[in-house]
Amino acid sequence: MSMSWAHVRFMLERARGLVRRGLASLRTRGLGPTWARVRRQFARRAPPASEPLYFPDAGAFQPFAVPASDAPRTSIVIPVYNQAAHTLACLRALAEHPPTAACEIIVVDDGSHDETHAWMPQIAGLRYHRRAVNGGFIAACNDGASRATGDCLVFLNNDTVPQPGWLDALLATFDAHPEVGLVGAQLIYPDGRLQEAGGVVFNDGSAWNYGRFDSPDDPRYASVRDADYCSGAAIAVRATLFEEVGGFDTRYAPAYYEDTDLAFALRALGHRVLYQPASRVVHLEGVTSGTDTGSGTKAYQVRNRSVFAEKWAAALATHPSADSLPSAGSVVQPQRQILIIDAETPRPQQDSASLRLANLMRLLNADGAHVVFLPADLRYAGDDTARLRQLGVEAWHAPFVQRPSAWLREHGHRFDVVMLSRHYVATEFLPLVRRFAPQARVVFDTVDLHFLREMRGAELAGDAALRHAAERTRERELSVIRASDTTLVVSPAERDMLSALLPGADVEVLANLHEVAHTGLPFGQRHDLVFVGGFRHPPNVDAVLWFGREVFPLIHVRQPDIRFHCIGTAPPADVLALQAQPGIMIHGHVADLGPYMDGARVAVAPLRFGAGVKGKVNLSMAHGQPVVATACAVEGMHLTSGHDVLVADDAAGFADAVLTLYRDEELWERLAAHGRANIEQHFSMEAAHGTVQRVFRR
Known part of the structure; x- marks a missing residue:
C-alpha cells in the first residue's frame, strides 16, 4: 500500500510539473514549438533494438580466405580439438565480417582426428599449427601465443561465433583505458540469452557467470565494468603482459581456472580486467568438454578450484561469500x-x-x-x-x-x-x-x-x-x-x-567542464562567423534573432564576404527565415562541430538574457577560437573584455567588435591564447577535480 502511495505522489508531482512547464513554454515559445515538446515528452518509449544474432551459412566445406596481415596489431589464437564443423563456423564468421584492425589468425590443432587436418590447410591466410600430441587447452593456448606476432593476444574458443565488430570493440577498450591488461567479451547463447557479462569469484574460489540467462540488453550488463575475471572463450590481453605472467599457469592443466588465474595475476601487477558488452560473441558452451563436472576434462574444474583458492587465498579474503547471488550493487563493491x-x-x-x-x-x-x-x-x-x-x-x-x-x-x-x-x-x-x-x-x-x-x-x-x-x-x-x-x-x-x-x-x-582541444587552422586560413546553441533554449532563439536582424546586416554592408553559420538543434521558423538574408546560413544540428570550431574565424555569443555559464563560449575558447559576446554571455566566466574576449551589448558596438577582431590578426592571436588559458584555469577537468572530491567523497 505504501509503495502505491509513493508512486501516486510522484506521478501527481510530475503532472503538476508538466502543466507548469507547458504553460511557461506556451508563453515563451508559442503553440508550435510547445506542441513539438509535448509530443516528444509522451512519445512511445521504444526498447533498444538489438541487432539479430549473426550465424554463417552451414554449408559443405569450400576453401575460403580469412583476414591476414604481415604486421598484425592482434593475434587471434584458436585452440581446437576435433569439432571441425564448429571451427569452420568460427572462421567463416571471421572471414565474412573482418575486423578493421590488422590481425593474424592462428589455429592450434591439439591432435584432432576429424576433418580439421584436411580443412584448415585449405583456408587462405590462416596460420595452422598441428601439435604432435594432445596436451589440453592450456598447452594449446600457450603454444599459439608463442607463435603470435601481434601486440595483443586474443584467445577465442572454436565453438564461438564472433558477432560483427567484436574484435574492434575489444581493442578500442585498450585505447580508451591504458591501464587495462585484459578485456573480455559479452558471451551469448545461440538462443539470444546472456551467458556471461564478466565473472564473479567468491571467497572460496567458486565462480559465477554474472547475468546468466538474462537479457543481454539489460542495463545491469550493458556497460563497461571491472570484472573478477572474463571467460577465456573470448578474451584479449596485452602480449607483453601475457609473457610477463608466464602465460596460462600450467598447474591448472589440462584446463579450467586458467582464465580466472590470469585475471588475478594481471590485477596483482596493477592492471584492470574489464568486461566489454559492445564485443558480442555467441558461445555454444560445453561443445568440447561437455557440462558434466563429474567426468572427463570438465572434472578438472572441480579439482582446479581448490588449486586456485590456495594460490590466491590472500586476494580472495576480500571477496564476498557464495551465500547470495551477485547483484548490480554487489558486483561493483567496494x-x-x-x-x-x-x-x-x-x-x-x-x-x-x-x-x-x-x-x-x-x-x-x-x-x-x-x-x-x-x-x-x-x-x-x-x-x-x-x-x-x-x-x-x-x-x-x-x-x-x-x-x-x-x-x-x-x-x-x-x-x-x-x-x-x-x-x-x-x-x-x-x-x-x-x-x-x-x-x-x-x-x-x-x-x-x-x-x-x-x-x-x-x-x-x-x-x-x-x-x-x-x-x-x-x-x-x-x-x-x-x-x-x-x-x-x-x-x-x-x-x-x-x-x-x-x-x-x-x-x-562546478562550472562547465571542457578538454582543451588542438588549435585548429591559423588566422589566415579561417573565415566566417559561427554561433552554436540548441534552439529548445529560449535565450538562444532571442540571441540569433537579434544578431540576424540587427547586428549582422551592419557587418554585411561593411564586409559582404563574411558568412554567419548558425548551428543548433530544432531552429524555429523565425530563425530559419533569417536565411533569406544574404550571408546567413542556418545549419540546424551538425554531427561534427570540428570543422566550424577549427575553421571559423570568430564565434559570437549575442545572448541578451540567461543564467549560468555559457557553454558556447567555453567550447570556442577551448578550440582557440576568439569570441565576441554580450556581458550576459560572459557573466561569471572570469573574462575581461580586450584580454580574452570582446564584449558589446548594443548592435552597432557588437558589429564593430566583430569586424575589429575579424581583421586584426595580432588581437585575434592574443584573445585566442588567453581564452585557452581561461579554460585551463577555470573550466578544465583538472580545475574541477577538487570540487568533485569535496562534493562526492564527503
Missing part, C-alpha cells in the same frame, strides 16, 4: 556508488549542459566511483546511451525501468550519493530518494539558476505574466536547495546570489 538523475540522457554533441554532465561522470569514474544514470523520461537514447556505457556508466531506461518508485525501492540502498539535476526533476524525485535511499547524500545540480534566466527574459520582454512565473520558479528552486544537502551552481556569481538568499545552504561551484 566502489562508491553514485546515482545521477536528469530529465533525459545527456547529448554532449548538442548542448553544453549535456557535455558538462557527461564529463562529470567521466571525472567520477576516474576517481574510482561507480556511476548509475537514470533519465527521468526513461527513454533509451541510442548512441548517447551507448556512449555513457562505454564510459563505464550503468545507464538505465525503459522497459527495464517501468516505475521510478519501484526502481528506487529496489536499488536505493546501493547509493552513497544521489545527484538530481534541474529543479523540476528534483521536485519529483526528492521524496522518493529520501524514502528509498535515506543513507544517501543528496546533491542538487541547478545546471543554471532557472529563475534567474526566466526573470531576465521577463524583464527583456516586459511581460508581467512571465515575471510572475519566474517568481514561482524561484520559490520552487529555493525549496529544493533547502531540502538538499549540497547544491551545485556553475558560476561564482550564482553562488554569491544564493548565499545572500539562503545563508545556510551548502553551495559549491
